[in-house]
Amino acid sequence: MLKEHELRGIYVPVVTPFMPGGELDITSYHQHLGGLLRHDIQGLVLNGTTGESPTVAWEEVSRLMQATLLCMNQHQRKIPVVIGTGTNDTASSVRRTAQAGELGADAVLVVVPYYSRPSLEGIIAHYRAVAQVGVPVIVYEIPARTGVRIDAHTMRTLLDIDGVIGLKDCSGGIELVSDLTTNKDCKPIMCGEDQYFHAMLCEGASGGMLASANVDTDAFVQVYRLAAEGQLHQAQAAFDRLLPLIHSLFKESNPAPLKWLLAQRGILSSDTLRLPMMPISGTLQSEMSALL
Numbered sequence: 001m002l003k004e005h006e007l008r009g010i011y012v013p014v015v016t017p018f019m020p021g022g023e024l025d026i027t028s029y030h031q032h033l034g035g036l037l038r039h040d041i042q043g044l045v046l047n048g049t050t051g052e053s054p055t056v057a058w059e060e061v062s063r064l065m066q067a068t069l070l071c072m073n074q075h076q077r078k079i080p081v082v083i084g085t086g087t088n089d090t091a092s093s094v095r096r097t098a099q100a101g102e103l104g105a106d107a108v109l110v111v112v113p114y115y116s117r118p119s120l121e122g123i124i125a126h127y128r129a130v131a132q133v134g135v136p137v138i139v140y141e142i143p144a145r146t147g148v149r150i151d152a153h154t155m156r157t158l159l160d161i162d163g164v165i166g167l168k169d170c171s172g173g174i175e176l177v178s179d180l181t182t183n184k185d186c187k188p189i190m191c192g193e194d195q196y197f198h199a200m201l202c203e204g205a206s207g208g209m210l211a212s213a214n215v216d217t218d219a220f221v222q223v224y225r226l227a228a229e230g231q232l233h234q235a236q237a238a239f240d241r242l243l244p245l246i247h248s249l250f251k252e253s254n255p256a257p258l259k260w261l262l263a264q265r266g267i268l269s270s271d272t273l274r275l276p277m278m279p280i281s282g283t284l285q286s287e288m289s290a291l292l
């Protein structure tokens with residue numbers, strides 16, 4: 001089970017590869033994961049937004065986890081695996097969290113319940129119920145996708161829940177992390193907003209769960225390492241070199257640009273997404289060809 005102090009460094013939210021017909025492509029998954037494990041990353045996230053959780057069935061999450069454990073075994077590299085289990089139904093999130101624990105997850109990533117616009121009391125009760133399962137919980141705040149914004153006061157209440165070990169912050173800026181880290185005992189905050197990675201590290205984030213790290217993994221590891229060593233200017237310079245990549249990867253909905261790039265590089269056999277997600281536009285393809 002993941003401890004608070006292990007929530008640091010680069011965690012890669014892995015893409016879920018599909019065949020052109022939409023079936024899970026475990027061969028591409030193995031190939032991609034094998035490549036990621038060669039880098040000094042601290043963890044993996046399965047079934048996150050980048051893993052297309054809305055269209056991946058739980059039985060497929062289980063196959064992805066089995067493939068992950070096998071691949072780590074083959075590469076003799078065991079790192080923590082976080083599984084996305086959050087939904088907008090508390091009972092289903094609790095059930096999935098228990099199942100993730102049985103599959104061997106070290107922690108679960110639980111998105112703020114979306115769509116039904118629950119009250120803050122409802123959101124707190126949701127996290128209390130999920131945390132009671134006993135698998136460490138990482139709160140996932142992403143208001144642009146959920147339609148609910150958690151203020152710093154409520155976030156402190158969520159982080160105070162026993163069994164919640166930290167936060168993945170995709171709140172759209174650095175205000176939340178700078179507010180929360182004024183408390184030196186704050187639980188770890190992982191940046192999930194790729195373009196603010198360096199800025200969030202400067203504000204006290206402990207690392208990042210970054211879709212872009214599927215691509216230039218070593219460069220993200222280097223930014224983290226330099227910042228952790230206090231070499232903030234060098235970290236900034238290294239991060240600035242990554243910005244064109246990050247901007248391209250988020251010009252259309254993640255993970256469509258990322259899958260296109262990985263397929264062009266021959267890491268995935270196809271850039272297939274499941275509807276309603278669509279492959280990237282021709283305009284973005286031409287623009288991103290420069291990244292090849």
Ligand SMILES: O=C(O)C1=N[C@H](C(=O)O)C[C@H](O)C1
Nearest residue numbers: 013048049050192210211254
């Ligand atoms: O996979 C995730 O979870 C991530 N989600 C964010 C998003 O797609 O908005 C981006 C982040 O890099 C990883």
